[in-house]
Amino acid sequence: MSLIADLKTKAKEIKKQLAAVYYVSKDSRVGFLPKAIIALTILYALSPIDLIPDFIPVFGYLDDIIIVPALITLVIRLIPLDVWEEAKDRALAEPIRLRKNWTFAIIFVLLWIVVLWWLGSIVYTIVK
Numbered sequence: 001m002s003l004i005a006d007l008k009t010k011a012k013e014i015k016k017q018l019a020a021v022y023y024v025s026k027d028s029r030v031g032f033l034p035k036a037i038i039a040l041t042i043l044y045a046l047s048p049i050d051l052i053p054d055f056i057p058v059f060g061y062l063d064d065i066i067i068v069p070a071l072i073t074l075v076i077r078l079i080p081l082d083v084w085e086e087a088k089d090r091a092l093a094e095p096i097r098l099r100k101n102w103t104f105a106i107i108f109v110l111l112w113i114v115v116l117w118w119l120g121s122i123v124y125t126i127v128k
Contacts, residue, residue: 010065017072018045019091020084024075027083034078041071047108 018041024030025038045068076084 014045014068014072016088016091016095018042018068019096020087021072021075022096023087023090024079024083027079027087029083030079034075037071037075037078041068041075044068044071046104047112 021038021041025035025042030038
């Protein structure tokens with residue numbers, strides 16, 4: 001298989017796992033810490049803005065290839081195995097379909113602007 005075909009296969013698997021992670025977040029047997037990490041995982045995966053922009057060759061996709069699977073792995077380790085298995089089965093039976101939502105995208109952009117401004121002010125204070 002080619003590299004592109006391998007990446008497409010991995011991307012499909014990550015999408016299935018993200019759906020399962022979403023269903024895990026709805027389970028009452030899951031504690032606060034895993035739910036907080038799930039929220040971070042889903043928000044990062046759905047964010048239209050990445051830590052490293054995708055247009056940067058090679059490095060642009062590294063955050064998607066490393067960060068999202070690492071967060072999913074962390075979630076899996078923090079929850080009971082039976083909860084994960086049930087969520088995977090539900091994700092296969094009931095795939096999640098997202099529609100385009102401009103309000104959601106604008107909120108994300110504004111959130112990233114606030115975070116970058118905050119980080120910039122911290123760096124400015126340190127350097128000053």
